[in-house]
Amino acid sequence: MKRSIAIMLAAATAATAAIAPIGAAAAQTAAPEVTEDFKPSSVNQPGQEYPQVNSQGRARFRIVAPEAQSVKVSLGLGGRGGTVLTKAADGTWVGTTAGPLDEGFHYYHLTIDGGTFNDPGTLNFYGSTRWESGIEIPAHDADFYALRDVPHGRVEQVLFPSASTHAQRRAFVYTPPGYDRNQRERYPVLYLQHGWGEDETAWSNQGHANLIMDNLIAAGKARPFIIVMTYGMTNDVRPGGLASFDIKPFQTVLVNELIPYIDANFRTLADPRHRAMAGLSMGGFETKLIAPANLDTFAYIGLLSGGTFSLDDVNRTPGFRDKVKLVFVSFGSRELDGGGMAGPPGAPRADPRANAEALKRAGINSVFYVSPNTAHEFLSWRRSLREFAPLLFRE
Amino acid sequence: MKRSIAIMLAAATAATAAIAPIGAAAAQTAAPEVTEDFKPSSVNQPGQEYPQVNSQGRARFRIVAPEAQSVKVSLGLGGRGGTVLTKAADGTWVGTTAGPLDEGFHYYHLTIDGGTFNDPGTLNFYGSTRWESGIEIPAHDADFYALRDVPHGRVEQVLFPSASTHAQRRAFVYTPPGYDRNQRERYPVLYLQHGWGEDETAWSNQGHANLIMDNLIAAGKARPFIIVMTYGMTNDVRPGGLASFDIKPFQTVLVNELIPYIDANFRTLADPRHRAMAGLSMGGFETKLIAPANLDTFAYIGLLSGGTFSLDDVNRTPGFRDKVKLVFVSFGSRELDGGGMAGPPGAPRADPRANAEALKRAGINSVFYVSPNTAHEFLSWRRSLREFAPLLFRE
Numbered sequence: 001m002k003r004s005i006a007i008m009l010a011a012a013t014a015a016t017a018a019i020a021p022i023g024a025a026a027a028q029t030a031a032p033e034v035t036e037d038f039k040p041s042s043v044n045q046p047g048q049e050y051p052q053v054n055s056q057g058r059a060r061f062r063i064v065a066p067e068a069q070s071v072k073v074s075l076g077l078g079g080r081g082g083t084v085l086t087k088a089a090d091g092t093w094v095g096t097t098a099g100p101l102d103e104g105f106h107y108y109h110l111t112i113d114g115g116t117f118n119d120p121g122t123l124n125f126y127g128s129t130r131w132e133s134g135i136e137i138p139a140h141d142a143d144f145y146a147l148r149d150v151p152h153g154r155v156e157q158v159l160f161p162s163a164s165t166h167a168q169r170r171a172f173v174y175t176p177p178g179y180d181r182n183q184r185e186r187y188p189v190l191y192l193q194h195g196w197g198e199d200e201t202a203w204s205n206q207g208h209a210n211l212i213m214d215n216l217i218a219a220g221k222a223r224p225f226i227i228v229m230t231y232g233m234t235n236d237v238r239p240g241g242l243a244s245f246d247i248k249p250f251q252t253v254l255v256n257e258l259i260p261y262i263d264a265n266f267r268t269l270a271d272p273r274h275r276a277m278a279g280l281s282m283g284g285f286e287t288k289l290i291a292p293a294n295l296d297t298f299a300y301i302g303l304l305s306g307g308t309f310s311l312d313d314v315n316r317t318p319g320f321r322d323k324v325k326l327v328f329v330s331f332g333s334r335e336l337d338g339g340g341m342a343g344p345p346g347a348p349r350a351d352p353r354a355n356a357e358a359l360k361r362a363g364i365n366s367v368f369y370v371s372p373n374t375a376h377e378f379l380s381w382r383r384s385l386r387e388f389a390p391l392l393f394r395e
Numbered sequence: 396m397k398r399s400i401a402i403m404l405a406a407a408t409a410a411t412a413a414i415a416p417i418g419a420a421a422a423q424t425a426a427p428e429v430t431e432d433f434k435p436s437s438v439n440q441p442g443q444e445y446p447q448v449n450s451q452g453r454a455r456f457r458i459v460a461p462e463a464q465s466v467k468v469s470l471g472l473g474g475r476g477g478t479v480l481t482k483a484a485d486g487t488w489v490g491t492t493a494g495p496l497d498e499g500f501h502y503y504h505l506t507i508d509g510g511t512f513n514d515p516g517t518l519n520f521y522g523s524t525r526w527e528s529g530i531e532i533p534a535h536d537a538d539f540y541a542l543r544d545v546p547h548g549r550v551e552q553v554l555f556p557s558a559s560t561h562a563q564r565r566a567f568v569y570t571p572p573g574y575d576r577n578q579r580e581r582y583p584v585l586y587l588q589h590g591w592g593e594d595e596t597a598w599s600n601q602g603h604a605n606l607i608m609d610n611l612i613a614a615g616k617a618r619p620f621i622i623v624m625t626y627g628m629t630n631d632v633r634p635g636g637l638a639s640f641d642i643k644p645f646q647t648v649l650v651n652e653l654i655p656y657i658d659a660n661f662r663t664l665a666d667p668r669h670r671a672m673a674g675l676s677m678g679g680f681e682t683k684l685i686a687p688a689n690l691d692t693f694a695y696i697g698l699l700s701g702g703t704f705s706l707d708d709v710n711r712t713p714g715f716r717d718k719v720k721l722v723f724v725s726f727g728s729r730e731l732d733g734g735g736m737a738g739p740p741g742a743p744r745a746d747p748r749a750n751a752e753a754l755k756r757a758g759i760n761s762v763f764y765v766s767p768n769t770a771h772e773f774l775s776w777r778r779s780l781r782e783f784a785p786l787l788f789r790e
Binding site: 065068069116117123155156161180181210265 | 441460463508511518524550555563662
């Protein structure tokens with residue numbers, strides 16, 4: 001029934017295309033079965049009507065630039081191409097993605113007359129080393145990261161001194177609901193890293209890590225713990241440069257400066273069995289370099305679209321079998337379809353699921369998770385945190 | 396000596412203008428005495444070279460949009476006009492403000508081919524009901540809001556339940572250095588409001604309220620207290636609509652919902668003599684409506700470029716003389732030159748300094764402050780907070 005109404009609406013739009021500028025643009029750039037139930041994206045700026053998303057996961061853009069020669073959106077064609085907007089009779093540029101986008105959060109930008117700009121309709125999110133436009137395609141399971149009427153933890157900006165970088169550095173700290181009331185309680189800590197080109201704002205702004213934790217804790221699914229998020233691109237990481245990446249500057253900031261600061265200023269359980277490190281993409285790469293080299297600091301490890309542990313990795317790491325309480329590895333399903341991010345750059349692709357199973361057979365607490373129908377994007381990582389958090393600090 | 400080097404550099408630039416695109420643009424739009432010591436603005440996005448600011452307070456912009464027809468910046472001509480960029484030989488658009496800008500923070504945006512966009516070089520700040528580009532002209536007294544090597548407080552995002560608006564609302568809470576260590580100490584609270592078109596991020600992002608407090612506390616100039624910042628545009632406030640503004644929805648959120656939440660979840664001194672309300676511009680307007688009507692809640696009042704208290708105001712408010720411990724009123728000097736913001740819209744302009752003096756003569760603790768050479772902008776309000784904070788909670 002719903003389906004037939006959608007088809008009727010689409011037909012009505014096609015019939016009126018000649019007089020409806022937005023419908024006309026949609027007819028040019030989208031297949032005829034576009035469902036005309038577009039609503040403003042949830043991450044639009046206050047009061048902004050565009051961009052919009054429909055129930056099929058298509059996005060529609062509308063940009064005011066009456067004298068422009070060309071306006072393109074970097075989203076569309078399944079995320080691999082872009083959407084060319086066309087100029088409507090009223091001087092605005094409009095267009096709809098040719099197909100549905102994956103559920104979840106996507107970065108994008110505009111190309112206007114050859115220059116890169118943000119869509120003035122949306123909030124901006126730090127990714128690709130710049131503040132980019134963002135759009136949210138509502139996920140069928142969006143409730144787990146929604147702002148709900150449950151007790152909320154806090155996200156706190158702390159500025160901590162870093163002698164090694166001669167700076168006051170910034171971190172965000174999630175403290176769970178009740179942290180300030182339960183003055184006698186001490187909490188485990190997860191150090192959670194962003195990806196390349198992102199920063200310490202990503203896990204809250206794009207990831208909703210705080211809301212995911214609030215909801216898990218309210219449902220009794222996760223033990224309340226602290227999450228610490230700081231900037232992981234301490235030295236200048238360029239695209240493709242991860243193979244020659246020197247982990248030491250960031251390791252020094254994290255292990256020698258931030259962790260002591262957090263343990264001194266928050267009520268933590270300051271031992272390895274109550275400390276985890278995880279990261280997405282480059283943050284997973286960093287986790288794999290730092291955590292196994294610091295097993296007297298971290299006993300829980302998570303790589304989210306950021307590599308995999310083989311039995312060889314385990315065997316060549318002294319103490320791994322005794323000290324590591326959990327190895328969690330996850331990917332978006334579309335990453336595995338393409339084989340991506342399973343090994344270090346240039347190395348033969350490893351099968352991350354087979355690696356995870358080999359660890360399990362060897363008696364290691366190894367958990368492998370695949371986020372359905374998502375790519376190297378934040379819905380994969382929101383879901384990964386939802387799966388990872390309940391497994392932490394259970395011993 | 397410095398001056399003559401600057402003149403020589405400017406002359407050298409003029410001489411090479413024919414082959415130097417940036418110099419050429421500067422020569423077209425700026426007076427000949429432009430000092431060529433431009434540096435990236437401190438609020439640029441990471442790694443971005445433009446916009447730049449020179450020692451005279453002039454700003455230079457550079458925008459990549461090779462096919463654009465026109466690019467304009469909303470800053471320049473003393474802040475009242477704009478700067479038209481010109482297309483350089485390499486396809487970029489460049490231009491320098493015709494004169495120096497006032498010291499401090501300025502919002503701006505680009506107009507590209509008739510559309511409004513942000514400068515991709517800068518961070519964005521919420522103002523004018525949108526995330527706008529920002530630029531910082533270094534102030535001669537910038538040290539008081541700089542990130543320095545002193546103990547830092549935290550800025551915490553809290554989500555509090557609001558039955559009256561059927562929402563989980565956001566506030567940011569500054570807690571002073573040592574808040575978590577001094578578990579037996581309780582703190583006074585300042586409720587600090589943003590201006591029209593801004594939101595609860597403004598006082599931290601644009602205002603550096605946290606850094607101002609860290610520095611004042613480190614210097615022993617202010618008593619450590621908590622600052623709470625939430626969204627004050629609870630109902631839909633349109634420009635010019637303040638005269639018919641209904642304060643009740645926001646008053647309910649602030650007084651009946653947020654204050655009880657803060658008192659329950661932070662270690663506050665929960666009495667009127669340890670509670671202040673202040674705001675800038677529209678936030679001052681709100682403060683003047685809420686604080687005198689709730690003198691059993693607030694004993695300290697601050698209006699920052701947001702109105703003034705006359706002796707009539709005092710006399711018609713029951714309990715004012717007994718209960719109010721401080722009335723602080725401030726403006727940027729350029730606002731007083733223009734007479735702006737001294738009275739409610741439509742009313743005859745009051746002289747805010749005379750009002751403040753009349754209150755003082757009547758025995759009220761009335762303090763009036765004027766920020767030199769600043770307008771209705773954030774440097775006025777940063778300085779106002781620097782002057783206001785040391786006066787708070789002294790009885």
